[in-house]
Amino acid sequence: MTVPMPYIPPNVYLLADNLDAALAAGEDIMKAVLVWESGNARDGETIARTRAAQRAVLQNVRTLEQVLIARVLKSRERSEEIAKRDTRFATVARLYNAGTAVLIEAVGDFGKHSAIDFENGGDAVAYLRSRGQIAEDAPGPAEGQTIKFGDGLLIAGRIRLGTLLDLVAMYLDALETHFDLFSDLLVEPDLLPGEIDVDASADGETEPDTAGAIAPARNHTETADDAESEVLSDETDSLRDALLEVRNIVALDQR
Numbered sequence: 001m002t003v004p005m006p007y008i009p010p011n012v013y014l015l016a017d018n019l020d021a022a023l024a025a026g027e028d029i030m031k032a033v034l035v036w037e038s039g040n041a042r043d044g045e046t047i048a049r050t051r052a053a054q055r056a057v058l059q060n061v062r063t064l065e066q067v068l069i070a071r072v073l074k075s076r077e078r079s080e081e082i083a084k085r086d087t088r089f090a091t092v093a094r095l096y097n098a099g100t101a102v103l104i105e106a107v108g109d110f111g112k113h114s115a116i117d118f119e120n121g122g123d124a125v126a127y128l129r130s131r132g133q134i135a136e137d138a139p140g141p142a143e144g145q146t147i148k149f150g151d152g153l154l155i156a157g158r159i160r161l162g163t164l165l166d167l168v169a170m171y172l173d174a175l176e177t178h179f180d181l182f183s184d185l186l187v188e189p190d191l192l193p194g195e196i197d198v199d200a201s202a203d204g205e206t207e208p209d210t211a212g213a214i215a216p217a218r219n220h221t222e223t224a225d226d227a228e229s230e231v232l233s234d235e236t237d238s239l240r241d242a243l244l245e246v247r248n249i250v251a252l253d254q255r
Contacts, residue, residue, distance in 0.1 A: 009085070012179050015078035019172040022071035026165045029064045032057055032149045036141035058124050061149055066110060069156060072100050072168065073107065079171075089178050096171045100164070106156035130157045 034057045037050040076097050083093035125140045132154040133147055134140065141147060151162025175181070 008179050008181060009082070011078050011081050012175065012181070015075055015082065016172060016175055016181065018071045018075035018078060019168050019175070022068050022075065022168050023165060023172070025064045025068040025071065026161055026168075029061055029068070029149050029153065029161065030151075032061050032064075034058065034061075034147040034149075036145045036147060037143070054124060058127060062127070065155060068164075069103050069106050069110075072103055072164070075168075076100055086178075089175075092171070092174050092178075096167065099167050102158045103156060106158065109156065130154070132157075132160075 034054060036054070079093040079097055083090040083097075125134070128134050128141065128147065129136060129138070131149075132152055133149070149161070151160060151165075153161040155161055155164055
């Protein structure tokens, strides 16, 4: 006997957790501020202290960037799992996966320590240049320049931070709307919203004569499903627009 209970598949919660963590990492990146000092002072302790402060800020940004990428890639895996089970959500899930596919190659780049050491040794100026924080032909930041890691930061040198966070936020909103993560509605624990109980259909069980009594409830459910479908359609359109923006920006960056 199946006991009705509030149920949402575990991978949906895991997906929401990864998306939320990705947003948190992106917001922490945007809080970082780097004040560039080239070390013109003659005091050795002052120079060492200034360089140590710069390294600490950049190391924090690099760490958060890798956390953001890792969370997005894990969310892609969970998203594909859900798309295989829930056909109504599959379109939105695959749009998200298509928009974030550009980050797959970033994992290989982070693992190429020899190539990084050979090219720039993880130099601060090279990192800032590759992330779009200074011009490509600039020798380095100006003395005393304040660098804020905002929407224009190129995550892994491929996609703008603001665009990526918008895409993740809209996908998280669509996920919460479709699965109603904070609802008290009781559903069968072995079925996803939108799935059909194949066993019950195959048995061909007849319904009792109380159909007239439950008809209003069915009509209410159908109305709720129609409203949910309309909301999900709007979310799909918004996500599609965000995906097109991602593709256009990535295409411009690669030129």
